Amino acid sequence: MSAFPVPLDGQDLPTSKQEEWKYTNLARALSPELSNKRPMVSEEVFIHRSCGGNGGQVEDILWEGFEGQHQQPRLAIILEEGAELTVIERHRGAGAYWKNMVTDVTVGPNAKLHHIRIVEDSAEAVQTNMARVTIARDGVYDCFSMNAGGAMTRHQIHAVLRGPNITCSLNGVNLLKGSQHADTTILMEHQAPHCVSNQFYRSLLDDQSRGVFQGKVHVHREAQKTDGYQLSNALLLSPSAEMDTKPELEIYADDVKCSHGATTGPLDEEPLFCLRSRGLSADAARLLLIQAFVNEVLEKIPNKDAREEVRGKAEEWLTTRLK
Amino acid sequence: MIEIKNLQANVNTDEGPIEILKGISLSIQPGEVHAIMGPNGSGKSTLSYVLAGREDYGVTGGSVSMNGEDLLALEPEERAAAGLFLAFQYPVEIPGVNMSTFLKTSINSIRKQRGEDELDALSLLKLMKTKCKELGISDDMMKRAVNVGFSGGEKKRNEVLQMALLEPKFCVLDETDSGLDIDALKIVADGVNALRDPKRSFLIITHYQRLLDYIKPDVVHVLAGGKIVKTGGPELAQELEKQGYAEIIEAVA
Ligand SMILES: Nc1ncnc2c1ncn2[C@@H]1O[C@H](COP(=O)(O)OP(=O)(O)OP(=O)(O)O)[C@@H](O)[C@H]1O
Ligand SMILES: [Mg+2]
Secondary structure, three states: OOOOOOOOOOOOOOOOHHHHHHHOOOOHOOOHHHHHHOOOOOOEEEEEEEOOOOOOOEEEEEEOOOOOEEEEOOEEEEEEEOOEEEEEEEEEOOOOEEEEEEEEEEHHHHEEEEEEEEOOOOOOOOOEEEEEEOOOOEEEEEEEEEEOOEEEEEEEEEEEEEOOEEEEEEEEEEEOOOOEEEEEEEEEOOOOOOOOOEEEEEEEEEOOOOOEEEEEEEEOOOOOOOEEEEEEEEEOOOOOEEOOOEEEEEEOOOOOOOEEEEEEEEEOOHHHHHHOOOOOHHHHHHHHHHHHHHHHHOOOOOOOHHHHHHHHHHHHHHHOOOO | EEEEEEEEEEOOOOOOOOEEEEEEEEOOOOOEEEEEEOOOOOOOOHHHHHOOOOOEEEEEEEEEEOEEEEEHHHHHEEEEEEEEEEEEEOOOOEEEEHHHHHHHHHHHHHHHOOOOOOOHHHHHHHHHHHHHHHHOOHHHHHHHHHOOOOOOOHHHHHHHHHHHHHOOOEEEEEEOOHHHHHHHHHHHHHHHHHHHHOOOOEEEOOOHHHHHHOOOOOOOEEHHHHHEEEEOOOHHHHHHHHHHHHOOOOHHH
């Protein structure tokens, strides 16, 4: 993966020949009108906190998509030494649009950024989002993405852990139906020793929807004592749903602890039977197990209000799905 | 009364069905405790799964009735509501579902099916507290995910807890004594004995006479090769303990 992707434009979309776009065909998702359209002048939100920002502070940002538009919003967040902030980023919109977004995050020494993304773009929308994250020593960056919208979404994160004692945690839940396609592509780059990184994603895939998870942990030679963990679990709610997972480890240091795992499949029969044998109807048992599957990853959302909000949305999604 | 007549069943595998139960008949009167013993692989758990309605088992012949009702025609959850309870040999882990949610949902699902009012949160809590205490289960465990990280003995105790809470009419215990230490065995046996009732029947699958010292069976069956090869009183269990299965199975063969 190149350190920074070339900016996209209508004439030069990535193709599946590029390794990191193997499972996601952007050109097919975008109508020619959208891909050739000149980007509209888009908003840029710039958040800058110098030291000592209090942890309880929340910035709530809404990115709207507009019918027929090619938008290029940019979110830049800079936290200086010791600052702490929670950013909630919401995506909505109406009609067909291409939201091609760049997110630049700089977490200073000992600073903490909690980033929550609630993606509910319109059913015809395409969102491509390139997040470039650099974290300095003792910094914390955690990001949770709830992804329930868009015809196609791609969240690509390149996190660079520059100093020692960093914790970087990237988590999310995908709730997909119809012919939705959601791609999460991560490059976690450990450049310094004694850092911890986690990736934990869960996907619910109904109908013909398709999920992609590509996560790579790259441990540089200097990054001894790295603790890197990656897990993607996908639950197929329909036989025509599909999940592509490609977890990767690239390790050049010799004293590290890295692991990855991935599961894809329908609900296990055994717990289902156990619940039914205790009186739950097949539907109730299924609902309880799927809720449990989702709730486990929602525990990763550090902000309680946001967690409850996402839980509510997931619940709603589920009840309309399972009737 | 529980009446199992000439029950035959297959397990469905990827390679096709395999015949396991080859005609089992037994009837258990209300209030009676029957024990089933038998070598590994003889079909004891299969019998318990078929009774509970697991979908990967196919009944190819025979019938099972519980108080006159055709058990095999019911869905697993309907069997539970009708009063069947199976304590699993290998209780399954259910990540993300905590014990108290599991127990509450289960109690109220059964009450609802039976046309009874659902219990409110407070009554449920009280009920669970009392039963946990009786079975030496800590309150902490109620906050944990069902069976996740439970020790072997804790899992078995948890089965008995569910049984105590659901007040079934017919309890099938599949090796609930395996993996228990001596104190836990006593607690579990006391738990079962506390449930003994003139209206309740038990089918206890075990490999050990020891459990039957605590829970006195009325009838003991020996299951081998998917058939009941011998039936007797409590003394049969003692005989088996001394002689092993080989002699008895040979004697009938
Ligand atoms: N899914 C399956 N696929 C293949 N064979 C199976 C399957 N399930 C059960 N069997 C076979 O059916 C037979 C009976 O199994 P069962 O579990 O009922 O035995 P059991 O009497 O409970 O033994 P144990 O005392 O070891 O618990 C065994 O030979 C077992 O291998
Ligand atoms: Mg068994």
